Amino acid sequence: MKPSSATAQANPNIAFIKYWGNRDNALRLPVNGSISMNLDGLFTRTTVSFNSAKTDSLTINSTPVTGKGLERVSYILDIVRKMADINERAEVTSENNFPAGAGIASSAAAFAALAVAASKAAGLNLSEPELSVLARRGSGSASRSIPAGFVEWQMGKDEADSYAFSIAPAAHWNLADCVAIVNASHKKTGSTEGHAIAGTSPLQEARVADAPRRIEICRNAILNKDFEAFANIIEHDSDMMHSVMMTSKPPLMYWQAATLEIFHQVREWRASGLPVGYTVDAGANVHVLCLGEYKAEVEKRLREIPGVSNVLVAGVGGAAKVV
Ligand code: DP6
Numbered sequence: 297m298k299p300s301s302a303t304a305q306a307n308p309n310i311a312f313i314k315y316w317g318n319r320d321n322a323l324r325l326p327v328n329g330s331i332s333m334n335l336d337g338l339f340t341r342t343t344v345s346f347n348s349a350k351t352d353s354l355t356i357n358s359t360p361v362t363g364k365g366l367e368r369v370s371y372i373l374d375i376v377r378k379m380a381d382i383n384e385r386a387e388v389t390s391e392n393n394f395p396a397g398a399g400i401a402s403s404a405a406a407f408a409a410l411a412v413a414a415s416k417a418a419g420l421n422l423s424e425p426e427l428s429v430l431a432r433r434g435s436g437s438a439s440r441s442i443p444a445g446f447v448e449w450q451m452g453k454d455e456a457d458s459y460a461f462s463i464a465p466a467a468h469w470n471l472a473d474c475v476a477i478v479n480a481s482h483k484k485t486g487s488t489e490g491h492a493i494a495g496t497s498p499l500q501e502a503r504v505a506d507a508p509r510r511i512e513i514c515r516n517a518i519l520n521k522d523f524e525a526f527a528n529i530i531e532h533d534s535d536m537m538h539s540v541m542m543t544s545k546p547p548l549m550y551w552q553a554a555t556l557e558i559f560h561q562v563r564e565w566r567a568s569g570l571p572v573g574y575t576v577d578a579g580a581n582v583h584v585l586c587l588g589e590y591k592a593e594v595e596k597r598l599r600e601i602p603g604v605s606n607v608l609v610a611g612v613g614g615a616a617k618v619v
Contacts, residue, residue, distance in 0.1 A: 300346065300419070301343060301344065302344055302412075302413045302618060303343040303413055303618065304410075304413035304416065304617060305340070305617060305619045306406075306408035306409040307334040307335050307614070307616075308334075308335050308338055308339075308394070309332040309335060311330050312518075312533065313331040313511050313529075314330055314537040315328070315330040316490070316491065316494050318491050319451075325452070325455065325458050326436055327500075328511075329450050329451045329508070330437075331448050331449075331514050331515060331518070333445065333446050333473070333612050333613070334444065334445060334447065334615075336466065336612055336614070337610050337613070338392075338393060338405070339394075339405060339613075340391070341390070341393075342410050342413045344386050344388050344416075344417040345387045346382065346385070346417055346418065349385045352385050352386050352388065353366070354388045354389075354390070356392075357392060369388055369410060372411065372433060373386050376418050379418070380415075380419055382418055382419075388410065390406060392405070400475065401577060403437065403487075404437040404441045406434075408431045408441035409616060410431070410434060411438070412442070412618060413618070415427065415430065424461070425461070428443065429455070429458065432458060432459065432460075437487075439458070442616045443462040443615055444613075445466035445613070445614065445615075446462065446468060446612070448511070463519065466613060468518075469612070470611070471585055471587065471588060472590075472594070472611055473609070474598055474608075474609050475583050476584060476607055478554040479552070479554075479603065484579055485578070490544075493545060493546070496544045497541075499543050500544075506536075510532070510533050510536075514526070514529045514533070523587060524571075527566060527585070530585065534574065550578060550580055554601065555582055557603065558584070558604070561601060562584055570594070571587045572584055572585065572590070572594055584598060588611060595609055
């Protein structure tokens with residue numbers, strides 16, 4: 297095979313049942329399964345070109361990246377080179393169409409796009425589960441940005457078995473994610489460091505033991521389009537993950553005052569008939585899920601809350617793909 301070039305695109309995703317903690321940090325084998333939806337309209341587009349250069353190179357949004365960022369990309373390229381039996385180094389260029397610090401984790405879309413582009417450029421023809429496994433090695437949540445729509449990542453028995461698959465296509469349920477951006481003053485601890493200390497919280501064991509129950513409820517709520525059950529389980533799961541975060545060593549407190557204010561408002565809105573529910577990742581921003589027809593109303597209400605600096609709105613997205 298002659299190594300060449302390929303471009304791929306992937307959406308970020310928002311987790312409804314969260315991934316928090318690994319049973320193997322190097323392989324990113326999670327301690328529990330998770331469920332998410334891809335975010336339509338937001339994407340990372342990545343080109344991988346194998347060439348005769350001496351080292352791999354990485355450019356993100358026109359800025360050259362070295363050090364840890366490049367190492368994490370080379371780690372995936374090394375796996376691909378081994379699978380394809382090639383030695384060429386690669387030039388990787390990547391663009392996000394959503395602003396950094398917009399409250400959307402970029403690593404999921406980034407490593408999903410990288411897995412698809414790098415394997416294609418190396419001449420490999422990987423199946424969806426194989427692409428999901430490859431993306432997972434770069435960032436756990438990236439495994440879920442490979443398949444389309446509503447996605448479940450099974451923890452799996454072993455390395456090859458821990459991948460994500462679609463449980464329903466994007467068109468199955470018209471949901472919207474209204475992301476309320478809350479200004480966080482301090483620098484937050486990244487998820488990779490967070491996963492590594494999840495086990496130091498005495499609450500993690502209970503959270504993990506109960507995960508199959510939450511997955512089942514969430515999957516059924518999505519399949520049955522039962523919004524009330526969906527809202528209750530995503531809030532419950534998010535609160536459980538943050539309870540673990542807050543009680544780990546060192547403690548991780550991601551919420552700001554406005555985060556909590558949004559929780560109260562969302563629950564009041566739901567009690568008075570508006571179909572909304574919240575979930576929060578490793579940050580202060582609040583993802584407010586609603587039925588698609590209410591997204592303009594939810595966006596308007598969120599913008600009125602003091603401490604909310606912006607609101608991004610996304611529908612349900614498709615699979616990662618070669619472009
Ligand atoms: C809180 O996938 O970002 O968003 O594998 O270290 O890159 P790494 O972690 P990452 O963790 C995501 C954590 C989360 C919950 C989730 O998306 O399931």
